[in-house]
Amino acid sequence: MAKLSVSVIGYNEERSLAKCLESVKWADELVFVDCSSTDGTAAVARRFTEKVFSHENDRNLNVNKQFGIDKCSGDWILYLDPDEAVTESLRDEIRSTIEAPGAFSAFLVPRRNNYFGRWLKHGGKYPDEQLRLFRKGAASFACKDVHERLSVQGGVGRLSAPLDHYPYADAADIVRKTDFYSSLKAEKHLGDGKPFPVMRGARRFLVNYFLRAGFLDGWQGFAAAVTDLFSETLARMKYNEKAGR
Template identity: 35%
Template sequence: MSPRLSVVMIAKNAADLLPDCLASISWADEIVLLDSGSSDNTVELARSLGVQVHVNRDWQGYGIQRQRAQDYATGDYVLMIDTDERVTPELAQSIRSVLAAPQTGAIYSIARRNYFLGRFMRHSGWYPDRVMRLYERDRYRYNDNLVHESLDARGAPVIELAGDLLHLTCRDFSGFQQKQLAYAAAWAQERHQRGKKTSLAAIFGHTLGAFVKTLLLRGGILDGKQGWLLAVVNAQYTFNKYTELWALSRGYSEKVSL
């Protein structure tokens, strides 16, 4: 008998994204969704579509929340995706092939095809943007990172799968910016807790470096207008990360004494 596959995802206020996402993984043995406190009808919609839904509002970061979601799964293998991602037919076939002839201990790398402001980003460091998302449930766990979480998979063999995972990065630009700000704050908080510091020179150096890397070194200029805009967005994100860390390390706040 082939191993069972659990598709696992975390979500918040994703009702508009769920139907297409779930349609792309309807062939899975089990779909598990952990909601972190949606105010829309994400939970009700997911349940009506046959998803095993759980709710945990105690948000402690992406790493912990992904592991909580994985702990609800019962399949032999886990495919971890987000609600703004879609499994293409070619990728689905690759996953089925893995389940038909699994390799013990292997982690499977998936090429993510990112869309930004209506364009498939072929360059800019955004393609193939490989992510490790298919693995044996009992063998691998997520770390506790607030953001940029990853599997604890040191020394594991990594096998690249054919087929893309579509990623709709920007439903609306204001929402995208809010998400970037939240990521930057979490990144800075995590490093501040580890005693990391930065300087004004480093802030501007990293910011300029992010712009140049995206636009020139990673070929963003070949992605047209969106490539230029993404270079600015990446520079802004980098500026926000390091400025937040700089402020935290110096104890700055908006509280004043009158």
């Protein structure tokens, strides 16, 4: 039988980590990388696995992710974020897929996003496909950009069962994460020497909320669209500050 390793990294994820790790306790190997947490994250991880590693909290999170992937020994690797959870249907599909993957070296997984108690079905939030399952040695991060995707050698297939995602614990979490990722986005544009699109945030809001019918998801759909607008606007402001404009 093919062996499955699950890799998760986290920084101060004490509140959400248990749900994530509980959902994959059936895997053959569970690897967790604690990125210099100051809360009880590592202690939570040790309740589920002995393979808990420490790593500095690199601002390019893909450096941390690749570190965890390199620690895995399974034939196949499933990478998760600590605010995600594997559903029972996805568990069963993963088990059957890695036994008979066909010509594929990796698989996209449809992710569904839970915004304050509601599963979003519109506004570009589902299916939010993520490349998460891959054969060991067939995928890696170049570790140049926090927003980069896994680079895969071989064919990529698609799974149908959903991966659950709980992106924000509360409103304060939205502000904290948006502040972090908007800084990285501004720094990337400056480093690449590319101008920051002036109207990208407004365009994304209009497309996701109206054209992709985000309004059908109630106030949570509106909140999701506004969060994206806030993120792009904040990144633009930081870009201007750093560029001296």
